[in-house]
Amino acid sequence: MNYFSHILINNVIPLSIMIALGALLYRLFKLDIRTLSKLNFYLFSPAVMLKMLYESTISFAILGQVLLFFAVYFTSLFVMTEGVIRVRGLKNGMRTAMRNSIIFYNSANYAIPLNQLVFVGDAFTLSVQIVIMMMQSLIPNTYGIYSVNSEQKDRRLVWRTILTMPVIYVIPVAFLLRGFHVPIPAAIYTPIGYIANAFSATALLTLGVQIGSMKWKLRFSDVLLSNTMRLLVGPLLGFGIVLAFGFHGPLAQALVLSCAVPTSLSSVLLAVEFDNEPEFASQAVFSSTIFSIVTVTFVIYGMRLFVH
Template identity: 55%
Template sequence: MNIFLHILTHNVLPLTIMIAIGITMGKVFRPDIKTLSKLNFYVFSPAMMFELLFHTAISLQLFGQVMLFFFLFMALQYAMVEAVIRIRKYEGGMKNAMRNSVLFYNSANYGIPINQLAFAGNPMSLAVQVLIMMMQNLVPNTYGIYSVNAHKADWRQIRRIILGMPTVYVIPAALLLRRLHAEIPSSIETPIRYLSDAFIGTALITLGIQLGIMTWKITRSAAVDVGLSTVLRLVLGPLIAWLLVLLLGVDGIVASALIVSSAVPTSLSSVLLAVEFDNEPEFASQTVLLSTVLSILSVTAVISSLHLLG
């Protein structure tokens, strides 16, 4: 019960309040959501990524373990969602929207606090979560952009968009500067920190605005699609992660952190991609909202199971 209440009051409730503010803004003022989306993609998200990577200690062994897990986990998730896409016979942008709703999960503003709660601020578990967050930031800015544009643009246009994303350059820069023990002048570090702090609030308000301006007419078919996405993300995601850590022989705090990292709801990135490139924004918003609400129960169950097994 304590874990449930903590997740509710410290994670889900703050997110809900921010989303509610965005919904109100969307209904009353109808702000330009494309501008907000660009701020998230090109300014706030890269700053947050740089800030966390530069200030987190990560060993080479841990880096290798987490990368191996991540690529296998993504491959298995992809196979799983592809089976659903074929069974449901999705076409066009809906195929990519469903993939993104399952493959991209909220490893930053949901995953980091949950990690700190579940493992009492353990530096090893935090390093695991930061690495997962790094990849979950990089993949939407590369594969994610490709997937939502593949059915309506040629490779040259897609490549130009991907190479224009700051995250592609920010991640290696942050890792290299940390490796070289570089010192960043306060005149540069301070604005980076300010921009990083703005990411979560702006992304949540963007989601709320999208929910506020869209038409809430959910057909039976759409409800099934959103429900399927949520089950794939919240139930099968952690089950796949659990099987993987067993097969890879990963144990202890690293194994537990990897399982918890896989249990979080659909990422805001799926909404930002959908809005920025006009690819099923209503479906994307609904999956983020439903998976975030239901994660109160699912994430609590995952953490409780790890406590019992540990």
């Protein structure tokens, strides 16, 4: 019950308030969601990625284990999702929107505070989550953009769009700066910190603006399918992979917990930026965030019992 109330008070309610404010601002001022989307892709997301990777203390040995886990987990989840999409008979843009709502999960402004709550501010488990966040930022900015534009005949335009995404350059730069202990001048690092701190608020407001502009034709069965795959199948798959690899201790627990979080705001940003089922994407993010109060609590209890 303690985890339930803590997740509700410290994660879901604050997120919901920010989303509600975004919806209210849209109703009052008709905010331009395209502008908000571009701010997230080209400014806030790269800044938070640079700051977190630059400040991370994870070793290369642990980095390799986390990347191995993520590669197997992501591939397995992708294959399972493709099977569900085919059985469901989804077509065109809806296939991509459903896939993105399952394989892209909220590894930043939900998973990081959750990680620090469960592991009581442990620096090691935070570093594990930051690596997961790195991959969950890189893939939507590469494969995610490619997938939502896959219907375009001119693939050169798609690749040109991908190559304009700052995140794909920020990640290697951050590792190089950290690896060679290169100090970033305060005059540069201070504004990076300001921008990074605004990431969560802007992303949540963007989701709220999208929800405020929707006609609210609820896609109940599709949203339920997405939530089931993300919140139930996702963490169960994570459990299985951790046990198969023989991981244990805080590393194993942090990896399992990273799989339990709701659908990422990246799926909404991609849907809005490239006009690919934005209403479904918004409903999937919002509902999975609410339902995660219950599912994440059960994952935490299960993690404590079966992952040592």
